[in-house]
Amino acid sequence: MIEKTAKEKMLAGEPYSCIDAELDKLRLSARRLCKKYNDCWPDETEKRNEILKELFDTDDITFSILEPIWFDYGFATKIGKDVYISHNVTFNDNGGITIGDYSMIGPNSSFYTAIHPLDADSRIYSLPTKTEKWERTKPITIGKRCWIGGNVIVLPGVTIGDDVVIGAGSVVTKDIPSGVVAIGNPCHVIKTIENNSSNNSKESGC
Numbered sequence: 001m002i003e004k005t006a007k008e009k010m011l012a013g014e015p016y017s018c019i020d021a022e023l024d025k026l027r028l029s030a031r032r033l034c035k036k037y038n039d040c041w042p043d044e045t046e047k048r049n050e051i052l053k054e055l056f057d058t059d060d061i062t063f064s065i066l067e068p069i070w071f072d073y074g075f076a077t078k079i080g081k082d083v084y085i086s087h088n089v090t091f092n093d094n095g096g097i098t099i100g101d102y103s104m105i106g107p108n109s110s111f112y113t114a115i116h117p118l119d120a121d122s123r124i125y126s127l128p129t130k131t132e133k134w135e136r137t138k139p140i141t142i143g144k145r146c147w148i149g150g151n152v153i154v155l156p157g158v159t160i161g162d163d164v165v166i167g168a169g170s171v172v173t174k175d176i177p178s179g180v181v182a183i184g185n186p187c188h189v190i191k192t193i194e195n196n197s198s199n200n201s202k203e204s205g206c
Contacts, residue, residue, distance in 0.1 A: 010094050010137055011076065017132035030055060030074045038068040065089075066107075080144065095137025095156065103142055106150030106168060113137045113156050143178060163193060 006023050009016035033055040040048050049061045055074035063083035069091075071077060076093040079085075080101035087107045091097055095113030099105070115136050116123055122134045138157030142148065146160055149168030160166065161178030171185040180189045 011096060013095060013137050013139070015134055015136045017134055019133050026073055026075075030071050033074065034069050034071055040067070042067075086150070094135075096139040097142075098139070099142045100144035100146065100162065102144055103146040103148070105142075105148045106152065108150055109148055109152040109154075111140050111154045113140055115156050163195070165193065 006016045006020035037051045057075040062081040063079045065085040066087045071091045077097045084104045090110040092112045141159040143162035147165045151169045154172045160176045163179045165181045167183030170187040172187040182189045
C-alpha cells in the first residue's frame with residue numbers, strides 16, 4: 001500500500017505533519033503570489049487576474065477580491081461566480097474552503113480550517129528531537145447568495161447554508177442553516193429571512 005503524502009492527508013482531513021518539503025514549497029508559492037497581488041495597482045486588472053489564476057490553479061476567474069489577500073495555499077479554495085471579497089480577508093485553507101455563487105464577504109474576516117492538538121508536545125516542532133508538527137483539517141463551506149459581515153471568524157468544519165446573513169463580528173463555531181440571520185459569539189440564529197426581493201427596507205451593515 002502506497003503511503004499518502006502530507007498534502008493528500010491534509011486535504012483528506014487526516015492527521016499530517018506540517019513539516020514537509022512539498023507543503024513548504026506550496027505555502028511559499030502562495031505567499032509569493034499573495035505578495036505580488038497585494039503590490040498591484042487596483043486598475044491592473046489583467047495582471048491581477050493572471051496572479052489569481054496561478055494562485056487558485058484555475059482559468060475561471062469570475063469573482064472580485066480586494067487586496068490585501070492572505071492564503072495559506074490558494075489551490076484549496078474554490079470561489080464561485082460573482083463572489084465579492086472585501087479587503088484583508090484571511091483564508092487558512094489547508095482543509096479546503098468553498099464559497100458559493102453570488103456570496104459577499106466583508107473586510108477583515110477569517111476562515112480557519114486547521115485543527116491543532118491539545119497536547120503541547122504534539123504541537124511543538126522547534127525542539128531538537130522534533131521532526132514533525134501534527135495537525136489535521138476540516139473544510140469550510142459557504143453557500144450561495146450569503147452575506148458574511150466584516151470581522152467574522154468561521155471555524156473548522158463549519159457549513160453555512162444558502163441565503164444566510166452573518167452579522168459583523170460573529171464567531172461561527174457550528175453549522176448555520178439556509179435562509180437565516182445569525183450573529184454573536186458563538187454565532188446563533190436570530191431570525192428567518194423572508195424571501196421578498198421587492199422589499200429592501202430591512203438591511204444589514206457589514
